Amino acid sequence: MNQRRNFLTRLRHYGSAVWAENIKEWKLELTYKADFARGLIDPVVYLLPYLLYGVALVGGRNSENLKRLVGTSDIITFITLGYVFIGFLNMALWAMGFSLRKEQFYGTLESVFAAPVPRWVFTMGMALHSILHQLLMIGVQLIFILAIFSLKLNPIGIIPTLLVIALMLIALYGIGMFMASFTLIFKQGWLVSEALASILMVLTPIAYPLAVLPVFMQKLALFVPTTYGILTARHFLTGEQIDFTLTEALFRLGLLSLLWVAFGLAVFALIERQTRRAGTLSHY
């Protein structure tokens, strides 16, 4: 009984720490108001070149070749949905992966590490802030795109899509932990984030179906949580043909979540211990 109470108390403390970290990040972000406003426009500016490139390639909004490959010809809806998901990937790679380097810049990394909470609690706070931030960005992105183009979506598909997103976020948290640990070794963590982001951007079927990738890339893409997120969401929202059922997608995503979280936490713990032992935590 006592053990259970202790566990619940500890969980409540961790919850408070996660929330405090989230609030701290929002406060920091809102301190730079111009930067925050700029961040709201960013996702739109980011998406448009991909849409215009698609229009330049096919000379309009519909692609016969895309229809042959996935059963839907509307390139605007296809690409927009793909890029909405890439925001979540960037969140894991950048916001979480870069979080420790930021603390180092602020001169607070040692204080964070000396605090009586596990590191995963700290990164979970970062993740919570990133998810909320990303949802805000997606909202703005969709409002803008809906104002210019009409997206052809099936509203019934929203519920299974949200389910898939929730599972995908767990797996991305694992990737975020993995990235954060790299910052401890390489210091210039942006490079690792950027490199992995670039590779995952190619592997994830954002603006194209998996079928156009070389076979080895198609196989690698199956280990990336956003692949299932994007394909399943587009399947439910636009009718894109996929090679697996919803149950299979959820199962694979669940498995990926388990694997990535376990892998991310294990690598982080290992690297953190080594960095502490080597005394290089505060090195630049």
Add this chain to the structure above:
Amino acid sequence: MAHRRWQIELGAIAAEFVKTMRIWFSYPIIMVYWAVFPLLWVLPYVFQGRALVGSASSEAFRQLTGSGNYLAFVLIGAMISTFVFSALWGVGNSLREETYWGTMEYIIASPTHPLVILIGKTLAEWAWSTVMVIFQAAIIALFFGVQFTLAKILPVLLLVVLLMIGFYGFAIAFAGFTLLIKEVHGWVHTLEWVFFLFSPIRYPVQVNPITAALSTLIPLTWALVAIRGIILLNKTEINLFQTVLVLALMDIVLLTAGYFLFIYLERKTRRDGTIGMH
């Protein structure tokens, strides 16, 4: 006296050049990154092309650009934009980095003007990005079959030099901006995407009347259209004259504006006492 001052300032520029290079060589993996990854960023566009068109050439693309080879189009865009983005990050963001390293106050307190330091950083950035672009050109020529003959390289070099003179003016003004608003990391990202949107780095801006109109204000547009004309369409030197003239005029405007804006912003932050703030 003036001669001596010039000597001292040249010494400071050389010292800054060496210092910047030393910092880069402390992170050797960054060199590999900049040589390879700008080309990797192009791959999603290649696959997107395959998915939407189904072949390596697009008729709609040909009507807009004169060449249906969208792969060569985006590769050349990636190569030339390496210069621009390395200037934006390396020069525009450089004073902010000094703030992070805790060395900004020393630069401001030293008898050398920060603009001299920025010139040193600019030269280092130029040397660095040139090596990266040569490496990228070698990869493009070897693996993607884009031909770079000497007759094509010389006019392309002229255009790149003209493009970058003006762009460094812009980057110096941006460095001044970082003194004022501090947290510019995100602004650099946005600027990057503004260039992606309003200049033909990754897609032909003529596809939309708004992007087509706004793109004419960006030197990169003029340079890229002319460079692609030379490499992909074998255009003659006569077409080059107009682009050279426009770029030279833009250089004068950007360098002058960059210089005065930097001086103004640096003075303002000193006066406000906010230079050491984060």
